[in-house]
Amino acid sequence: MTPPRELVVISGKGGTGKTSVVAAFAALAGGAVLADCDVDAADLHLVLHPELGQEHPFSGRRQAIIDPDACTACGRCAEVCRFAAVLGTPDDGYSVDPIACEGCELCRRICPAEAIRMEPVVNGAWMVSETRFGPLVHARLGVAEDNSGKLVTLVRNEARRVAQERGLPLVIVDGSPGIGCPVISSLAGADLVLAVTEPTVSGRHDLDRVLQVVRQFRLPFAVCVNKADLNPDLGEQIAAEATAAGAAFVASVAYDPAVTHAQVAGTDIIDYGGRAAAEITTVWEAVGDALLAAAERDVHDA
């Protein structure tokens, strides 16, 4: 069987409509695996109302723990820690700040009293749930936690596994805003990246930065200008720049209050209907064509 294809939806700027677009795609695909990789603010479940699957704990790092009975308060750990994670004084003894500790283990290695041990920190959970459109792999990162990149990788791998297990041809990934670690983790190896932006100066600026990352990875990409009628001139400028940068296609979707109404009603825009629903359906068809073209290129290259 051919491995499942992977569509990754990102945006650079937050709040451009990624999640609403992904939920609409889920409805249109009728049998794709969905992966919510915006683990910092996972919202897909709010419109897909999944029957929640079993929760699996996620541990992205280990943390140093100082045994106060064994500690001689020599202070060597505090001296070598680059993260200012060892708190205390020779008089009061030492302890580790669990938020600041990055788990490098240097303190444990140099402690002359062998008073430090490392323990895994459970800082999130992930699950495979069932929605009306297919399985949803999603996760929750503990508040104030690091290592979202590792959790994103785990969610994507699980989504691919589920797709193969059930013979589903496509994984749709809801990515996170920005250009840093969670975004980079969600991109590697994607068959198509769809960047959803808006015709605002910040939408354009942030799209430019995230597309530079996408091009560093040499991934095929397309652009969707959402709320395009907000500033048609800027929308056209963004489209021209994306085309010049090598976008497989550029589509646009007009601002439609029905998108918010659908969200409030707890459903997807396709189910709710309206102008944006029709336009997103057109975008979905273009996505299908671009994925097919990518698959044909792979066959050709092989």
Added chain:
Amino acid sequence: MRIAIASGKGGTGKTTLATNLATMLAGRGTTVRLLDADVEEPDCHLFLHPVVERRDPVSVLVPAVDDERCTACGVCAEVCAFKAITLIGSTVLVFPELCHSCGACSLLCPEHAIVEEGRDTGVVEYGSVKAGVRPEFPLITGVLSVGEAKAVPTTRATIASLRGVDEDVVLIDAPPGTSCPVIEAVRGSDLVVLVTEPTPFGLHDLTLAVEMVRALGLRCVVAVNRADLGDDGVRRYCAAEGLEIVLELPNDRRIAEAYARGELLLDAVDGLEEMLGALWEHIVAAAYRLEVTS
């Protein structure tokens, strides 16, 4: 007084609030400094057009191996908790983008064959904003280099630029979300203003942001953007949690269009100056209450 402007959900209006509030305060004669700490996607400069006076690179330490001294014993690879060093045959390979700069390899190398050298992953830009007739104010922008995964060193350097500054008010435009870069940006603030919108996504992400703020031992107030859109979930949640709503900005096409063009709302929308003035009074009151209780 240091005020951070944050949000769980992206695109709710953090930058709009930060840039207009800073400009309004400067216009009133308050000495204000604005920090753009959303280093992955810093946008304040698009609305404020600062003259950049200085650029300081943000450098992180990564190991460099002295081949003359290295005996390929493999201790460095063994002690690296982040798999940033591997030994292949008798060659030590370093993957700088995985390195956390903990220093374990250089400290524990028995041959003292590892020195650490700087690697630039971002830049802090020091700019000055001249907004029409208003007095100038500084805008400091952290910019993560494209392709870099770790935002925190640049966020940290942006916040560290505050050492020794003497403005009455510091405003910080934080990144969206609740994880490490956000924490670096808001830590040490007297008050966090959480910007949201009254939709299910806005509410869900607001609850996460409130949890984060409380986990850090900070206090927060809420600003609701596009307030006449959506439902009353955010208002009910704020009432139940005892969170003060300090601003309700309407869902106004003129506001959205001015933002799209990169204009300050202060210059484009009538009545905004008064609205922000009232907001500022609420913020000051909430920040001072914090000082009394802590």
